[in-house]
Amino acid sequence: MGKTIIDATQAAAELKALIDDAQSVVFFGGAGVSTASGIPDFRSPTGLYSQKFKWPPEYMLSHSCYVDHPEDFFDFYRDRVLALDAKPNQAHLKLAELEAQGKLTAVITQNIDGLHQAAGSQNVFELHGSVLRNYCEKCGTSYTAQWVRDTKGVPTCEKCGGRVKPDVVLYEEGLDNDVLTGAAMALATCDLLIIGGTSLVVYPAAALVPQFFRGSTLVICNLEPTPQDASADLICACDIAKAFDF
Numbered sequence: 001m002g003k004t005i006i007d008a009t010q011a012a013a014e015l016k017a018l019i020d021d022a023q024s025v026v027f028f029g030g031a032g033v034s035t036a037s038g039i040p041d042f043r044s045p046t047g048l049y050s051q052k053f054k055w056p057p058e059y060m061l062s063h064s065c066y067v068d069h070p071e072d073f074f075d076f077y078r079d080r081v082l083a084l085d086a087k088p089n090q091a092h093l094k095l096a097e098l099e100a101q102g103k104l105t106a107v108i109t110q111n112i113d114g115l116h117q118a119a120g121s122q123n124v125f126e127l128h129g130s131v132l133r134n135y136c137e138k139c140g141t142s143y144t145a146q147w148v149r150d151t152k153g154v155p156t157c158e159k160c161g162g163r164v165k166p167d168v169v170l171y172e173e174g175l176d177n178d179v180l181t182g183a184a185m186a187l188a189t190c191d192l193l194i195i196g197g198t199s200l201v202v203y204p205a206a207a208l209v210p211q212f213f214r215g216s217t218l219v220i221c222n223l224e225p226t227p228q229d230a231s232a233d234l235i236c237a238c239d240i241a242k243a244f245d246f
């Protein structure tokens with residue numbers, strides 16, 4: 001196991017040194033990357049949560065809930081998932097910069113907020129989709145996240161009356177094959193992998209790393225320990241936005 005660094009300034013220096021030495025970097029990120037931008041993790045119930053919603057977040061964001069209780073689904077979705085005022089943080093911005101320099105080849109993310117693209121990243125594999133894309137289930141007309149936010153109840157298509165579904169992978173739904181393949185290829189061809197803001201316990205995404213990563217160096221940026229810590233060369237146990245402040 002590599003060394004664990006708690007001090008953010010030191011973590012940033014060590015991370016920069018590893019990136020400078022690498023040929024090809026991939027970043028694999030989770031909710032912690034977004035919480036650093038002030039987006040709440042919808043899986044972490046707040047005090048008011050139980051008064052407001054009938055079921056646990058895993059059910060509220062499930063395909064079953066979407067089908068059987070669409071009003072409740074969209075109440076939860078607007079209240080807990082959509083956070084359209086959030087801005088990219090230093091981690092998003094540095095990753096976009098590293099890609100522009102030709103150092104970073106891909107971002108793989110479990111987040112659905114589109115903040116990597118907002119920061120300027122081009123090659124982003126969104127394992128769980130994006131709130132920024134929404135399609136009518138009947139005619140395929142696309143709608144913005146703002147449009148969905150501003151509708152009431154179940155959003156219905158202005159052209160045909162069909163239900164508009166966010167392009168987000170709900171619980172019980174499978175991941176997109178092209179996205180999975182692209183993510184697997186990126187993992188298989190990098191020499192430095194940085195895993196950030198995720199405890200890597202959400203499957204099937206969590207299985208991707210051990211299955212495909214064959215590079216020489218693994219960095220983990222996460223406040224909590226993860227199952228991959230034993231094989232990491234460097235563990236930055238600090239705020240991820242600060243770890244990328246170099």
Ligand code: ZN
Nearest residue numbers: 136139157160
């Ligand atoms: Zn339609």
